[in-house]
Structures are given as structure tokens and as C-alpha cells.
Amino acid sequence: MEKTVVQFILENIFLFLPIGLVGIVSTLILMLISKKENIPRSETMESNYITIYHVRFNIYFLVYLFIWIIILLIGLFSNFIIPTIIGGIIAIIPFIVFIIIEYKTKNVKVR
Amino acid sequence: MFFIEINQNFAEQTRFLAFFIGLIAIVWLFLVYYSNKKYGTKKTVIYFLPIIIATLIIESAGVASGRYYYPGYIIYLSVVGGGVPLIIILAWSANLFLFLNLGRHVISKIYQKRNKFQIILISALAGLFGVCLDLLEDPIAHYNNWWIWEGTLEGIKFFEVPILNFIGWFVLIFFMSIATLLIERSRYSENRKILLSLSSLSITGTTIFVVHGLIVKLFELAGLS
Numbered sequence: 222m223e224k225t226v227v228q229f230i231l232e233n234i235f236l237f238l239p240i241g242l243v244g245i246v247s248t249l250i251l252m253l254i255s256k257k258e259n260i261p262r263s264e265t266m267e268s269n270y271i272t273i274y275h276v277r278f279n280i281y282f283l284v285y286l287f288i289w290i291i292i293l294l295i296g297l298f299s300n301f302i303i304p305t306i307i308g309g310i311i312a313i314i315p316f317i318v319f320i321i322i323e324y325k326t327k328n329v330k331v332r
Numbered sequence: 333m334f335f336i337e338i339n340q341n342f343a344e345q346t347r348f349l350a351f352f353i354g355l356i357a358i359v360w361l362f363l364v365y366y367s368n369k370k371y372g373t374k375k376t377v378i379y380f381l382p383i384i385i386a387t388l389i390i391e392s393a394g395v396a397s398g399r400y401y402y403p404g405y406i407i408y409l410s411v412v413g414g415g416v417p418l419i420i421i422l423a424w425s426a427n428l429f430l431f432l433n434l435g436r437h438v439i440s441k442i443y444q445k446r447n448k449f450q451i452i453l454i455s456a457l458a459g460l461f462g463v464c465l466d467l468l469e470d471p472i473a474h475y476n477n478w479w480i481w482e483g484t485l486e487g488i489k490f491f492e493v494p495i496l497n498f499i500g501w502f503v504l505i506f507f508m509s510i511a512t513l514l515i516e517r518s519r520y521s522e523n524r525k526i527l528l529s530l531s532s533l534s535i536t537g538t539t540i541f542v543v544h545g546l547i548v549k550l551f552e553l554a555g556l557s
């Protein structure tokens with residue numbers, strides 16, 4: 222009978238417990254013995270853009286869109302139409318959020 | 333305990349698997365190249381290696397538990413008894429890097445303060461974006477046998493995919509994003525950050541394990557699982 226991953230880990234706790242304990246102890250040691258030396262740099266978001274035919278695209282959203290298109294095409298060619306369309310609509314939400322945020326923040330800058 | 337298996341019957345029982353593998357390979361290579369170019373090798377290791385190790389263990393446990401399996405891939409890795417395709421592990425690392433940066437991009441536009449609350453917002457959005465894409469990907473994957481969910485699994489399903497799978501996606505991306513951002517923004521040296529990103533996997537993994545376990549229990553109590 223199939224189990225959840227949690228049940229599986231609990232049944233094999235003697236395998237996972239030592240690994241977990243070693244990790245926790247080494248993390249604490251690393252945090253305590255290390256002196257903090259680096260001053261974190263601020264993140265620049267502007268450099269994540271590329272220009273294609275005079276239009277600026279965010280690289281990460283271009284990658285997301287690429288994955289969305291390919292998976293959508295595979296779903297449609299698989300004749301799995303309804304789930305693909307429903308899933309496709311849900312999966313385009315991040316892209317819509319991105320466009321709205323881009324548009325809103327662009328307007329704020331202009332003002 | 334750890335083994336690598338080569339499958340001779342590529343794409344057996346599956347449809348369009350080569351396209352799916354090709355998609356992951358292209359995206360993973362591009363993101364690793366881009367991360368290495370933009371952030372350097374050490375940060376790329378922090379972004380990609382911990383999630384590779386974490387998902388190798390989680391996915392291997394998932395397969396070993398008998399909930400799902402992956403037919404037709406070429407290279408399988410196993411750490412706790414369940415064979416997981418190498419490409420699936422790489423896909424997880426691409427997922428985390430992509431959704432973390434998408435979340436960071438959107439949140440930094442609306443909430444500029446670099447504090448713990450911003451980390452939580454970024455991680456939550458990264459998790460939600462991940463679930464959005466998985467709601468498209470997982471039913472197609474199950475339909476084309478890229479991975480197969482056991483038909484005997486009970487509970488609420490979204491086109492044959494258990495809802496707990498999507499909750500698992502959110503929990504994993506959320507907590508891995510928090511850990512990655514906390515380490516990335518700490519003031520330790522780069523080498524120390526790499527070591528911390530690996531050793532802290534036990535803490536992140538335990539947190540994921542406890543939170544997901546509690547959600548599973550809640551679902552059981554509510555009669556949804």
C-alpha cells in the first residue's frame with residue numbers, strides 16, 4: 222500500500238535522524254565560528270532585461286513564457302484539451318501579475 | 333544505498349517524453365549559464381546544489397513510498413530506495429532559481445525594504461508561481477506518463493493529480509526560497525555561504541517535513557485525503 226513521503230520518512234527515521242542531526246550541528250558550528258565579513262550588495266533588477274526588436278523583456282519571464290508555451294503545445298498535441306486549457310489559464314496568471322506590476326511601477330516612475 | 337541506473341528502454345510507455353526532457357535540458361543549461369555569468373560560480377552553487385540534494389532525497393522517498401513513479405527516462409538516481417530521473421532533479425533546481433527570481437523581481441517593485449518580511453513575500457510568491465505552472469504541467473505529465481500517480485490514491489484530485497502534490501510544491505519552493513535568500517543576504521563569506529546552504533538543508537528539510545506532515549494530517553482530519 223502506498224504511503225505519504227512523511228510516513229515513509231517516519232518509518233525510516235533511524236536513517237534520516239543521524240543525517241539531520243549532523244546537518245543541524247554543522248550549521249550551528251558554521252554560524253557560530255564564522256566571522257561576518259561580507260556586506261551584501263543591493264540587488265539590481267534592471268540588468269535582468271534583454272532587448273529584442275526594441276522591446277525590453279525580463280529574462281526570467283521570457284523563460285517562464287517559453288516553458289508555458291512548450292508545455293501548452295505538448296498538452297494540445299496530446300489531445301488533452303480541457304485540462305491543458307484550464308491549466309494554461311491558471312499558469313498565465315504570473316505573467317499577468319508581472320505585466321500589471323511592470324505597468325503600475327512604470328507609471329509611478331514617470332510621475 | 334546510493335545507486336545510478338541506466339534505462340535501456342527510453343520513452344517506454346510514455347508520449348512526448350523527449351520533448352519534455354529537451355525542454356528541461358534547454359531551460360536548465362540556460363539558467364545555469366545565466367546564473368554563472370551574472371552571479372558567479374559560488375552563488376550559482378548556492379542556488380542550484382542544495383535543491384538538487386533536497387529533491388533527490390524527497391523524490392526518492394516519494395517513489396519508494398509507492399505514491400508515484402517515473403517510467404521511460406534514461407538516467408535514474410536513488411538514495412533511499414526509489415529511482416528518480418536525473419532530469420527531474422535538474423528540473424527542480426531550475427524551478428527554484430526561476431521562481432525565486434520571478435518572485436524577487438515582482439516583490440522588489442512593490443516592497444523595496446530588504447528585510448525578513450520581504451523574504452517571506454518573495455518566497456510566498458515564488459511558491460504560488462510554482463504551483464500555477466505545476467497546475468498546467470502535472471496533469472499533462474500524468475496523462476503522458478512522464479510520471480504516474482497511483483490510481484488507488486484517495487483524496488481531492490485535479491485531473492488525476494492529488495491536491496497534496498501542489499501543496500508539496502508550494503511548501504518546498506517556499507521554504508527553499510527562504511533558506512536561499514537568508515543565506516544569500518547574510519554577511520558570511522561566499523565559501524561559508526556554500527557550506528551553510530548545504531548543512532542547513534537538514535533544518536530546511538525538517539521544516540518542510542513537519543509543515544507538510546501537519547497539512548497531510550489536517551487533510552486526513554477533514555476527510556480530504
